[in-house]
Amino acid sequence: MPSTTETLTAERILEATEEVLRRHGPAKATVVDVARALGVSHGSVYRHFRTKAALREAVTKRWLDRTSERLAGIVTAEDRSPEQRLRDWLAALFEAKRHKAGDDPELFATYTVLVDGLGGVVHDHIADLTGQLTRIIAAGAESGDFTVPDPATAARAVFHATGRFHDPGYAREWTEPGIEEEFEAVVGLLVRGLRAAG
Amino acid sequence: MPSTTETLTAERILEATEEVLRRHGPAKATVVDVARALGVSHGSVYRHFRTKAALREAVTKRWLDRTSERLAGIVTAEDRSPEQRLRDWLAALFEAKRHKAGDDPELFATYTVLVDGLGGVVHDHIADLTGQLTRIIAAGAESGDFTVPDPATAARAVFHATGRFHDPGYAREWTEPGIEEEFEAVVGLLVRGLRAAG
DNA sequence: CAGCTGACAGATTTCAATATCTGTCACTCC
């Protein structure tokens, strides 16, 4: 009955879950579907994930982490100035989100649905991202490029002020003409605010 | 049969519509309910509004305009500096939205539902608000308090950067502790960005 | 005759029955 001789791992289940979500969408993707895709009974899936909610949480966390990891490289790019790294990081975040939303709108919509109701996962993700921002801004403060009372506060402010360019709730506006200019205007204003001598 | 002898006006219908929306919510509020509340047949309502969508659009526009009007006074408060007017205006916008959301969460949720799908009305509302912001920033540019390439662009940037504090999508976060500090951090950063000599 | 009515057709929503799914567990079978 099993379609492969490979052992059933959490990772294989997550892969199958993403595939099922892609095919069926968040409302109609069932644990039974995931098990069928793997050629096992649904009881086996429950051996690795206590509940359907836990499975969804894990697959969503995995999805969010993929974005996070891509950005981490920019934080430590010592060949560029902190200001440039900040601009690059924000542009990369916008680009990554826009790409995800544009390439596979249905999967993006699926994860957008999954994400709300998963407060903890989102909170961690945001903490991760603002942590990266904090390191860039702290480097700028240390080098004298930026003048900020507190890098962590400034990082959260920058993150929230650019929400329009990374929050999934705004995804439908990411294809509008002029969005690039809006992004530049917001980032320009924020960078000037960080630079300004206090 | 009519419960009053007053003539049926668009305004009276809008008032009744808001009341019905408050009572029944957006999903269950019907034109028949509105007519019943007014003591007339639903045919009479269709004499003033071509469709249910038009009625909803009108009542939503009316609701948005009430916020707009409150803020307009701050724009022309010549006794305060442009920077202070900008801070006051943003704080008033945040406060107005937060108040609406906190006082009558169900009505707020109702209008939040109505608002999306009403692209034109929202667009006009945002144009109205950014227009007010533009006048404040232009005044600051003229007085030398601000240094900006283009007040209208800066106004849109400020508006979008503060979206977290007025966009209904974020309403549930407006009661979190620390939101005030976040607001101050974002506004502070933006004001510094506007001030900075370019 | 200007404003209002209410019966009507087609579209949409509701509700209850039916079907499917979630999560458990005693069991099987390498």
Add this chain to the structure above:
DNA sequence: GGAGTGACAGATATTGAAATCTGTCAGCTG
């Protein structure tokens, strides 16, 4: 004997028939 199974009970989702709603319009009524 530990990964995997599948029947099961209660929870959730689907479906289609019945009820309600939207939008129109010929005809009241003051």
